[in-house]
Amino acid sequence: MIRVSFLGLGAIGEPMARHFAREPFELTVWNRTAAKAEKFAEAHGVAVAATPAIAAASADVVITCLPSSREVAALLDGDTGLSAGLKAGSLIVDCTSGDPATSREIASRLEKRGIAFVDAPVSGGVKGAVAGNLTVMCGGDAPSVERARPVLEAFGGRIVHCGPVGSGHAVKAMNQALLAVHIWSAGEALAALASLGVDTSLALDVINGSSGRSNTSENLFPERVIGRAFPRTFKLALLDKDVAIAAGIARGEGIESPFVELAARLFSEAHAVLGDEADHVEAVRVIETRSGVRLS
Ligand code: NDP
Numbered sequence: 001m002i003r004v005s006f007l008g009l010g011a012i013g014e015p016m017a018r019h020f021a022r023e024p025f026e027l028t029v030w031n032r033t034a035a036k037a038e039k040f041a042e043a044h045g046v047a048v049a050a051t052p053a054i055a056a057a058s059a060d061v062v063i064t065c066l067p068s069s070r071e072v073a074a075l076l077d078g079d080t081g082l083s084a085g086l087k088a089g090s091l092i093v094d095c096t097s098g099d100p101a102t103s104r105e106i107a108s109r110l111e112k113r114g115i116a117f118v119d120a121p122v123s124g125g126v127k128g129a130v131a132g133n134l135t136v137m138c139g140g141d142a143p144s145v146e147r148a149r150p151v152l153e154a155f156g157g158r159i160v161h162c163g164p165v166g167s168g169h170a171v172k173a174m175n176q177a178l179l180a181v182h183i184w185s186a187g188e189a190l191a192a193l194a195s196l197g198v199d200t201s202l203a204l205d206v207i208n209g210s211s212g213r214s215n216t217s218e219n220l221f222p223e224r225v226i227g228r229a230f231p232r233t234f235k236l237a238l239l240d241k242d243v244a245i246a247a248g249i250a251r252g253e254g255i256e257s258p259f260v261e262l263a264a265r266l267f268s269e270a271h272a273v274l275g276d277e278a279d280h281v282e283a284v285r286v287i288e289t290r291s292g293v294r295l296s
Pocket of ligand 1: 008009012014032034036065067071075095096098123125238
């Protein structure tokens with residue numbers, strides 16, 4: 001049996017964690033809001049830990065899935081924090097969409113105690129987490145990533161070793177920057193077409209049979225923008241955080257990145273207007289307000 005402790009039962013963490021409630025895994029869960037962990041443990045017949053330290057003490061592999069690297073770093077500290085329970089030889093797999101620099105710091109702190117760290121952010125959304133076919137982008141040394149692989153296979157369909165610690169987070173951040181660009185540019189295109197009097201449902205259908213299509217136009221806009229469903233599966237606040245990480249990486253590397261910088265500014269503005277609970281695709285509401293045109 002592989003003893004897994006999963007910390008962070010949020011929108012994506014919860015369906016990811018479900019895959020460990022079966023052999024060959026022995027699962028313990030922890031969540032900041034304890035009631036969620038208790039409900040999960042009862043529903044799936046797994047153990048619940050009262051603190052991160054307790055969760056870490058009983059695990060071969062600890063998985064974290066929190067909003068950002070800041071929360072992961074904070075979770076390590078204190079008498080009841082992860083560090084207090086981690087034993088030499090254990091492995092942390094951080095599925096947070098985090099930032100490479102903080103992950104490198106965390107990894108180097110843990111390495112001194114003989115604890116391995118792999119950043120392993122995911123893509124594929126809540127649907128991919130439920131289906132167990134997420135793409136997982138790993139950063140870490142090869143033996144640690146190979147050690148993590150059987151655990152990642154529980155929820156991952158494609159597991160890719162991207163490079164040293166932080167590389168998974170870097171690839172994920174850039175993927176998110178592209179997602180943000182696709183959402184905003186598709187929203188602008190539909191606003192201009194709606195203003196011209198073109199039916200946006202028809203226009204989207206044409207684009208989805210043409211070269212301007214993207215995952216956003218094919219899989220997000222029909223339901224969420226045309227259908228006005230806007231299910232809250234991935235928070236706009238988290239995409240804002242991701243694009244800011246991408247812009248910071250590009251800036252740090254001295255790569256001129258006007259698209260990514262603009263996406264970071266637009267999603268930060270949309271987050272400020274729409275608040276912490278809005279879904280990422282709801283950013284198009286800001287385009288609607290600014291243009292005075294409805295996209296559906
Ligand atoms: P949610 O906001 O739904 O959940 C966040 C989780 O983190 C909750 O379990 C929350 O606990 C916990 N948490 C928040 N703040 C703290 C803190 N200070 N200390 C300890 N725990 C904390 O986020 P998601 O599940 O959507 O996202 C998690 C990560 O996965 C993010 O990095 C996100 O960018 C990434 N991601 C999300 C996807 C999605 O489709 N949702 C897709 C791919 C990646 P509590 O229950 O107490 O609030």
